[in-house]
Amino acid sequence: MHTSRPAASPFQFSARDIVRRPGAQRLVSETFPAPAVLGTDVIGVPVGTDVTLDLSFESVQEGIWVSGTVNATATGECGRCLDEVRQDVAAPLQGLFEYPDVRRDDEDETSEDVFEFDGESLDLEELVRDAVVTNLPFTPLCGPDCPGLCDQCGARLADDPDHTHEVLDPRWSALQSLIDEKES
Numbered sequence: 001m002h003t004s005r006p007a008a009s010p011f012q013f014s015a016r017d018i019v020r021r022p023g024a025q026r027l028v029s030e031t032f033p034a035p036a037v038l039g040t041d042v043i044g045v046p047v048g049t050d051v052t053l054d055l056s057f058e059s060v061q062e063g064i065w066v067s068g069t070v071n072a073t074a075t076g077e078c079g080r081c082l083d084e085v086r087q088d089v090a091a092p093l094q095g096l097f098e099y100p101d102v103r104r105d106d107e108d109e110t111s112e113d114v115f116e117f118d119g120e121s122l123d124l125e126e127l128v129r130d131a132v133v134t135n136l137p138f139t140p141l142c143g144p145d146c147p148g149l150c151d152q153c154g155a156r157l158a159d160d161p162d163h164t165h166e167v168l169d170p171r172w173s174a175l176q177s178l179i180d181e182k183e184s
C-alpha cells in the first residue's frame with residue numbers, strides 16, 4: 001500500500017493495532033530529539049534536545065484516547081536579568097483522537113482536547129506542543145527573587161546588590177547653580 005504522507009514525524013504513532021477495538025490499550029514510552037522548538041518566544045524546548053513521551057493509547061467508541069506525560073527541558077531567558085533559565089517540564093496531556101465518521105451531537109467549540117484521526121496514525125505534535133506550552137512560565141525567571149538589572153547602567157543586581165549611582169536631586173542642583181551665581 002502506498003501512502004503519500006511526508007516522512008514520518010517522531011510525533012506520529014501507528015494505532016492500527018487498537019483501532020475499532022474498544023477497551024484495547026497500548027502503552028508507549030518514547031524519547032526522541034525535538035524536531036522543532038516546543039515553546040514560546042521567551043522559553044522553549046530547543047531543537048534536538050530530548051522529548052520523552054509516556055503515554056497510554058486507549059481504544060474507545062469514538063476513537064483513541066491518549067493520555068500521559070511529556071518530559072523535556074526548556075531553556076529561555078530570565079525576564080528580569082536576561083540570564084539563561086533552564087526548566088524541567090513534566091506536562092500532563094490528554095486528548096481524544098476521533099474517527100472521521102464519528103458525528104458528535106454535543107459538538108462545540110470548547111472541546112479543545114479533540115483531534116482529527118485518520119484511523120491509522122496519531123499525530124501527537126499539537127497535543128504535545130500545547131501541553132508543553134501550557135506548562136511553561138509566561139515570564140521565565142532565573143529565580144523567584146531575581147533582582148534584575150540596574151535601570152541606570154544595566155548591571156546585574158544579583159552580582160552587586162548594594163549597587164547605587166550618585167544621583168543629584170534636580171532641586172539641589174538648581175539651588176547649587178543659584179549659589180554659584182551669587183558667588184561669582
Ligand SMILES: [Zn+2]
Binds near residue numbers: 081082083141142148
Ligand atoms: Zn534573573
Ligand SMILES: [Zn+2]
Binds near residue numbers: 152154
Ligand atoms: Zn547601575
